[in-house]
Amino acid sequence: MKAALFHGSGKPLEVTEVPTPEPKAGEILVKVAACGVCHTDLHYLDHNVPTFKQPPMILGHEPSGIAAGIGAGVKDFKEGDRVLLPAVLTCGYCYNCRIGKENICDNMVMFGNHVDGAYAEYVIAPAKDTLHLPEEVPLEEGSIIADAISTPYHAVVNRGEVKAGDNVVVFGCGGVGINAVQIAAAVGASVIAVDIVPEKLELAKKFGAQEVINAKETERIDKVVKKMTGGGADVTFEVIGNPATIQAAFACIRKGGRTVVVGYTDKKVELPAAKIMFFEQEIVGSLGCRPVDYPKIIEMVRTGKIKIKELVTGKFPLEKINDAFDLLRSGEPTVLRSIVTP
Numbered sequence: 001m002k003a004a005l006f007h008g009s010g011k012p013l014e015v016t017e018v019p020t021p022e023p024k025a026g027e028i029l030v031k032v033a034a035c036g037v038c039h040t041d042l043h044y045l046d047h048n049v050p051t052f053k054q055p056p057m058i059l060g061h062e063p064s065g066i067a068a069g070i071g072a073g074v075k076d077f078k079e080g081d082r083v084l085l086p087a088v089l090t091c092g093y094c095y096n097c098r099i100g101k102e103n104i105c106d107n108m109v110m111f112g113n114h115v116d117g118a119y120a121e122y123v124i125a126p127a128k129d130t131l132h133l134p135e136e137v138p139l140e141e142g143s144i145i146a147d148a149i150s151t152p153y154h155a156v157v158n159r160g161e162v163k164a165g166d167n168v169v170v171f172g173c174g175g176v177g178i179n180a181v182q183i184a185a186a187v188g189a190s191v192i193a194v195d196i197v198p199e200k201l202e203l204a205k206k207f208g209a210q211e212v213i214n215a216k217e218t219e220r221i222d223k224v225v226k227k228m229t230g231g232g233a234d235v236t237f238e239v240i241g242n243p244a245t246i247q248a249a250f251a252c253i254r255k256g257g258r259t260v261v262v263g264y265t266d267k268k269v270e271l272p273a274a275k276i277m278f279f280e281q282e283i284v285g286s287l288g289c290r291p292v293d294y295p296k297i298i299e300m301v302r303t304g305k306i307k308i309k310e311l312v313t314g315k316f317p318l319e320k321i322n323d324a325f326d327l328l329r330s331g332e333p334t335v336l337r338s339i340v341t342p
């Protein structure tokens with residue numbers, strides 16, 4: 001099969017022939033229809049972050065496709081089935097899996113990191129983690145559900161516990177944040193979107209934001225939000241990964257409000273402990289998504305409550321995968337998600 005091989009940081013991916021893998025017992029061979037091109041891969045490609053599997057290996061953790069081979073003992077899947085693979089596989093037996101927090105599984109295995117991913121014609125997946133994709137969900141665009149949609153879904157629904165009528169602020173309307181905007185709006189919240197790029201704010205309006213704030217032109221976002229919401233937001237999301245915006249997001253919540261940190265930073269963040277105690281304000285993190293949420297997400301996509309076609313702004317054949325990464329590196333503001341279609 002054709003695959004884009006990762007040879008280590010600083011080197012372009014090499015599209016070449018490799019042996020097609022065979023599904024073992026409990027596994028499915030998936031003919032990849034599409035795989036989302038994610039920022040996470042730039043950590044490996046550009047920033048020396050090592051993959052768990054030694055290169056040469058295959059990146060790509062946002063795949064959809066067609067079941068093309070069924071391993072021994074696999075029930076409920078047959079060749080030709082439309083399938084979606086989650087970005088991360090969970091063990092099912094560690095403490096966190098046992099208590100229903102599989103998204104923080106102690107033994108998680110990520111496609112395109114611990115095992116070969118889907119920048120290839122075929123990928124192998126355990127049947128226990130594979131999901132059926134209904135006919136109404138477009139096969140190629142459906143690939144982005146696996147990370148770009150599932151991560152903000154968990155943040156909004158499980159960690160933010162956003163309810164209909166809540167006032168919500170989303171800081172950062174990039175690939176992940178724009179979906180926090182649309183999912184919060186889909187569950188009935190009034191959403192204020194914050195970004196520094198006007199094009200992103202325009203997109204946020206298209207994806208359901210009632211109000212937008214350009215952080216470059218606004219010194220005290222908390223004051224503006226408190227005025228707009230009559231006292232502060234119920235829930236705010238930081239989807240950038242910056243201590244200053246985590247503080248700003250926390251400053252926007254009302255008494256009893258909650259800030260959800262979705263963006264990653266390795267820096268420390270100073271927050272007013274008195275407000276956490278005296279105002280019962282909460283700060284929580286959010287990572288990935290639990291397997292149990294996927295059927296709900298797929299249903300929201302199937303019924304059009306979550307838009308996906310509008311999110312895919314570029315399609316690249318496997319041979320052009322390095323162009324897809326160059327586009328991602330360019331930071332072009334109208335690029336939401338590119339997919340590779342092997």
Ligand code: APR
Pocket residue numbers: 039151171172173174175176177194195196197200215239240241242245262263264265
């Ligand atoms: N204030 C408001 N918005 C900002 C600011 C700021 N100070 N700085 C950057 N932004 C906006 C950018 O303009 C961009 O629209 O934040 C957005 C970040 O989006 P992306 O770069 O597309 O990143 P994304 O893939 O969405 O990931 C964001 O979430 O899951 C995590 O690891 C991921 O930390 C990353 C974060």
